[in-house]
Amino acid sequence: MALVDKNLSSSLILDKLYGSNSTEPPAHVLEFDDVVTLAEFSPYLWSHDLICIAFPSKIIVASIKFKEENNDQIEPLKYDVVKKYSCYGRVQAISWSPETNIKVAPKTILFAVSTNTFEINIYGSDDTYIHKISAHRNYVNDISFDPSGEYLASVSDDLTCRIWSVKNGFTEAYKFYLDSSPITAKWHKDDPGKLLVAETYGVVKVYNVLGGTAIISFRSKLSPLISLDWCLNDCQHIIAMCGGNLVKWNMNNPSIPAYDKLVHPDGGFFAKYISLSEQTIVTLGTPDFSLKVLHRDKPYPKTIATMKSASSLTVHQHLPYVCVGVKKNIYMWLINEP
Numbered sequence: 001m002a003l004v005d006k007n008l009s010s011s012l013i014l015d016k017l018y019g020s021n022s023t024e025p026p027a028h029v030l031e032f033d034d035v036v037t038l039a040e041f042s043p044y045l046w047s048h049d050l051i052c053i054a055f056p057s058k059i060i061v062a063s064i065k066f067k068e069e070n071n072d073q074i075e076p077l078k079y080d081v082v083k084k085y086s087c088y089g090r091v092q093a094i095s096w097s098p099e100t101n102i103k104v105a106p107k108t109i110l111f112a113v114s115t116n117t118f119e120i121n122i123y124g125s126d127d128t129y130i131h132k133i134s135a136h137r138n139y140v141n142d143i144s145f146d147p148s149g150e151y152l153a154s155v156s157d158d159l160t161c162r163i164w165s166v167k168n169g170f171t172e173a174y175k176f177y178l179d180s181s182p183i184t185a186k187w188h189k190d191d192p193g194k195l196l197v198a199e200t201y202g203v204v205k206v207y208n209v210l211g212g213t214a215i216i217s218f219r220s221k222l223s224p225l226i227s228l229d230w231c232l233n234d235c236q237h238i239i240a241m242c243g244g245n246l247v248k249w250n251m252n253n254p255s256i257p258a259y260d261k262l263v264h265p266d267g268g269f270f271a272k273y274i275s276l277s278e279q280t281i282v283t284l285g286t287p288d289f290s291l292k293v294l295h296r297d298k299p300y301p302k303t304i305a306t307m308k309s310a311s312s313l314t315v316h317q318h319l320p321y322v323c324v325g326v327k328k329n330i331y332m333w334l335i336n337e338p
Contacts, residue, residue, distance in 0.1 A: 023303065023304060023305050023306065024304045024305060024333065025305075026305070026331035026332050026333050027076075027321075027332055027333060027334045028076065028077045028331075028332040029329055029330070029331055029332070030079060030329060030330040030332075031328060031329050032053075032055070032328050032329065032330075033328065034055040034056060034057075034058070034328060035055060035056060035311070035327055035328055036053060036054070036055065036311055036312065036325035036326070036327070036328065036329070036330055037054045037055060037056060037090060037091055037311055037312070037325070038053075038054040038091045038092075038093075038094060038311065038312045038325065039051055039052065039053045039054070039094075039312050039314050039323060039325050039330060040052050040094040040095075040096065040312075040314050041064075041314045041315065041316055041317060041323070042096040042100060042317070043096065043232060043317050044096060044098045044100065044317070045317075046100070046101040046102075046103055046104075047096065047100040047101055047102060047103075048316070048317040048318055049063050049064055049065050049069075050062070050063055050064075050082065050096070050100065050102065051063075051064050051314070051323070052094050052096065052111055052113075053325075053330070054087065054091035054094065054113065055087075056090065057086065057087060057088070058084060058085065058086060058087055059084070059085040059086075059087045059091070059113065059123070060081055060083070060084055060085075061081075061082045061083040061084075061085075061109060061111075062079060062080060062081050062082055063078075063079070063080045063082055063102070064077065064078070064079055065077070065078040066316075066319055066321065068319055068334075069318060069319055077332075082102065082109070083109060083125070083127075085123055085127065085128065085129070086128065087113070087115070087121070088115070088117070089115030089116050089117040089119070090115060090116040091113045091114070091115055092113075092114045092115060092116060092139060092140060092141060092142075093113065093114045093140065093141065093142045093143050094111065094112070094113050094143075095111060095112050095113075095143045095144050095145050095152070096110075096111045096145065097110035097111055097112070097145045097149050097166075098145060098147055098148070098149045099149045107125070108124075108125060109123070109124060109125045110122070110123070110124050110125075110149075111123055112143050112145070112152060113143075114139075114140035114141075114142075114143050114154065115140075116139065118134070118136050118137065118138060118139060118140060118156070119132055119133060119134050119136075119140070120132070120133040120136075120140055120143055120152075120154055121133075122152075122170065131169070131170050133154070133164060133170055135162065135172060136154065136156040136158055136160070136162070137156070137158040138156050138157035138158040139156060139157045140154050140155070140156045141155055141156065141157065141181065141182055141183055141184070142154070142155050142182070142183065142184045142185050143155075143185070144184075144185045144186060144187055144195075145166075145187075146187040146192070146193075146195075147187060147189055147190075147192075148192060149166060150165070150166055150167060151163050151164065151165060151166060151173065151209070152164040152166055152170065153185040153187065153195055153209075154185070155178070155182035155183075155184070155185045155197055156182070157181045157182075159177060159178045159179070159180070159181070159182075160175055160176065160177060160178065161175070161176040161178060161182060161185060161195075161197050161207075162174070162175050162176075163175070163195075163209055174209055174212065176197070176207060176212075178197065178199055179199060179201070179203065180199045180200045180201040180203070181199065181200045182197055182198065182199050182200070183198045183199065183200060183225055183226065183227060183228060184196075184197070184198050184227065184228045185197050186228070186229070186230040188206075188230075188235055189230075189232050189235055190235065191235070193208055193209045193210045193211075194206055194207070194208060194209070194215075195207045195209050196228075196230055196238070198225055198228040198240065199225065200223065200224045200225055201219075201223045201224065201225070202219045202220035202221070202222065202223040202224070202225045202242060203217065203218075203219045203225075204217070204218055204219065204220075204225075204228065204238070204240070204249075204254075205217045216251070216254065218249065218254040218255055220240060220242040220245075220247050220257070220260075221242075221257075221260070222242040222243045222245050222247075223242060223243065224242070224243065225240055225241070225242050226240075226241040226242065226243075226267070226268055226269060226270075227240065227241045227268070227269065227270050227271055227272075228240040228241075228271070229271055229272045229273055231273045231276075231277075231278045232273070232276050232317075233273075233276035233277055233278060234278050235251065236250055236251045236252060236278075237249075237250060237251070237273070237278040238251065238254075239271045239272075239273065239281055240271060241264075241268035241269065241270065241271040241283060241285065243267060243268070244262050244263065244264040244265055244266065244267050244268050244285060245260055245261060245262050245263065245268075246259065246260075246261060246263045246268070246271055246281065246283055246294065246301070247259065247260045248260075248281075261299075261300065263283055263285065263292055263294070263300075263301050264283065264285025264286060264290065264292075265286075265287065266285070266286040266287045267285055267286050268283055268284070268285030268286075269284050269285050269286075269310070269313070270282075270283060270284040270285075270312075270313040271283045272313060272314075272315050272322075273315070274293075274315050274320050274322065274335055275315065275316065275317070275318060275319060275320045276317065276318070278296070279295060279296040280293065280294070280295055280296070280320065280335060281293070281294045281301075282294075282313070282315065282322050282335065283301065284310055284313045284324065288306040288307070289306060289307040289308065289309055289310040290303050290305070290306045290307075291303070291304055291305040291306070291307070291310075291313075291322070291324060291333070292304065293335055304333060304335075305331075305333065307324070307326050307331070308326070308327075309326060309327060310324050310325065310326055311325040311326070311327075312324065312325040313325075319334075320334060320335040320336070321333070321334055321335070322335055
């Protein structure tokens with residue numbers, strides 16, 4: 001299988017109009033013996049070099065170290081398996097706990113996954129899951145530990161958002177009823193108890209979990225809303241993939257999108273900020289599973305790769321690396337500034 005299709009494809013036509021039709025091979029490729037269904041880097045300082053990779057019947061927690069961050073490292077990339085787990089059901093979402101830490105004693109691994117069995121499994125340093133949540137009655141589309149590690153949020157096609165108390169054995173602490181299927185749940189990095197929930201038909205709400213109310217609500221002109229990301233470095237910035245459009249909001253004036261342009265003519269899958277910055281955004285969509293990058297000073301995104309297929313997209317916390325699951329591989333691109 002070719003790493004990158006260098007022929008001009010239909011997904012590049014829009015970019016060609018704006019002089020942005022270059023493609024680049026990945027900087028690194030990891031090969032596995034099974035199909036990668038989902039992958040997620042840890043967003044936290046003490047575990048930022050950990051990645052959780054889900055396969056049809058197993059989960060691998062691995063350490064990925066890049067030479068750009070380790071001057072003493074000889075290899076361009078160092079990949080080491082930390083832990084392997086069995087998994088029953090296709091993984092829908094992954095969330096790392098801020099308690100995860102493999103740099104100093106006591107070393108701890110803690111993360112959660114939701115599966116197509118409507119369940120949430122919490123994994124620790126043991127060889128199997130340490131807790132199972134079975135309260136949802138439909139697919140759990142996203143899960144998210146809050147930055148303090150006190151709560152785990154989950155959103156489901158049963159039209160509920162539920163907050164689980166970690167320290168009380170993952171008992172249900174709060175519940176919100178939603179109007180349409182939720183796509184994602186994101187906690188505010190600096191303001192405890194603030195949770196953002198995005199729904200399919202384009203509505204985005206920020207809840208005060210402790211107060212039980214929505215304090216901000218806005219929406220996209222287009223639907224369905226496919227994915228959403230909240231910038232970790234500056235929580236005033238939010239992006240979403242709505243149909244094939246990339247939409248950006250500034251929380252100082254969320255009623256009017258700061259950016260709303262077509263980037264994927266046949267629909268998008270993912271939109272994420274790169275390396276804690278609100279200046280660079282990466283998207284993945286169709287046709288041709290095109291990977292695109294938008295810089296703040298550029299009016300339109302640039303296609304850097306097209307692929308035969310893709311299952312997931314995750315970004316490194318410190319370095320501008322983008323990782324895409326492609327069949328039995330993970331492709332990694334280093335995104336350079338323009």
